[in-house]
Amino acid sequence: PENLTNQDLPMAQIYTAGNRWVAYATVPLTISGRPAGSLLLIRDLEAVKKEFYELRKRLWITGTLLALTFTLLGILVAGSLSRPLEAITRAASDMQAGKLQQSVPVEGYLEITRLTEAFNDMTARVAELDEQRRAFVADAAHELRTPLAALKALAEGMEGDQEELKGFIRQIDRLTRLVNNLLTLARLDNPQLKINPVSIRVIDLLDEVLWPIKPIAVKKDIDIIFRNQKTQAWVLGDPDLLNRALVNVLDNAVRYTPEGGRVSIAVQAEGGFVHIITEDTGLGVPEETLSKLGTRFYRPSVSRDRRTGGSGLGLSIVQQIIKLHGGRLSFNSAPVKGLNVKISLPQAPPEL
Known part of the structure; x- marks a missing residue:
């Protein structure tokens, strides 16, 4: 190359000659302190070029394999995290719909297992409290039916202001309807209830x-x-x-x-x-x-x-x-x- 000629200082560059790589180096020569020319060295770098492309190819393959490996590991880890969370979400949705007796399999990492165990403990407690509530409502409503019926019978046989008695009987009927409704809801709330269609x-x-x-x-x-x-x-x-x-x-x-x-x-x-x-x-x-x-x-x-x-x-x-x-x-x-x-x-x- 022309820029390597007539150089006062040593210089080296790599040039592309067609599809080949060539290294050129020039060193100025002096004789008795006076410039006497230049020494030009040329080296074919085809072998170095092949090694470079081979190394780049290996790096691409290795990088792709590593990316696929980490992606697969990420999917596996995400799956192990998301499965329990999705199960908890489904169970929470079922609880919102009224199905309080829920249990989620305990699996996954330590934090996820702790969350799942806490969720299962909570659902068990909620189901227990709901069962106590239903039992209380059913028992209370059942216990109220008899005195309400007795009060109505007593009021119907009483003498006095008929308008007052009619108002009293209407209030008893209202309480009786409320008690019957509570008993019906307690029955419908029972998860074991089966209809005969x-x-x-x-x-x-x-x-x-x-x-x-x-x-x-x-x-x-x-x-x-x-x-x-x-x-x-x-x-x-x-x-x-x-x-x-x-x-x-x-x-x-x-x-x-x-x-x-x-x-x-x-x-x-x-x-x-x-x-x-x-x-x-x-x-x-x-x-x-x-x-x-x-x-x-x-x-x-x-x-x-x-x-x-x-x-x-x-x-x-x-x-x-x-x-x-x-x-x-x-x-x-x-x-x-x-x-x-x-x-x-x-x-x-x-x-x-």
Whole structure:
């Protein structure tokens, strides 16, 4: 190369000649202190080039293998951490849904095993406390039934101000309904509860439900409109529990509909479900509170006040019964247009 010629100082460089590497070095020569030329050394670096590319190739392969190894180890470690955490998350979700008896396998690293053991201890304690609560509610409600019945019988046989006695009897009836609701919830809360499902024609079920509701509606001059009565829809369920759920829904509809109002009932069969839809002409429920309907002791503030005699347990019982049958309960309402309640139950083949 030209830049290596006529140099006053030693110099060395590597150049590419085609596909080859060549090293050039030049050293100035002096004779008696006077420049006499340069000494040029040339070395072919092809062997060094091959070793360099071979080393780079090995480094790439080694780096790739190490990256794959660390990735695999990371996946294994992440899996060993995430599996117990996912199990705990699923168990917590089941607890939120009401299934309090949960246990998660103890596995993983020390911190994870400690967390799992603490979670299992907590769920065991929560389940135990819930069992004590259910037992207390059931026992207390059972113990209250007899004195309430005795008080009602005594009040009915007393003489005096009839209006006062009627008010006293109404309060006893209200307490009796509350006690019965608590007993029903205690029964529905039992995880060992098993229903005895049979094929039920929905029209027949509604006829039985309306029998105790119609006199209340007549007394308030409320029209009960039964739409599409010829729908031959069948569901699989426990007749007594479904009767209780529908009575609660229709009793609410009549209770919160003003005199001269209307309650409509419709039955639809579609998508493998039978939908029983009731709608009243009461004041309705604010949209922001619809999601809370069915929560125990929850009462919207618009029309569901204590003067109606409700306890806030009726729709909670309906929710539990429908859930027990694999169905869905939904609500819809518009201000001053009443409440729409939709019960969806899995459709069943007709009874032969």
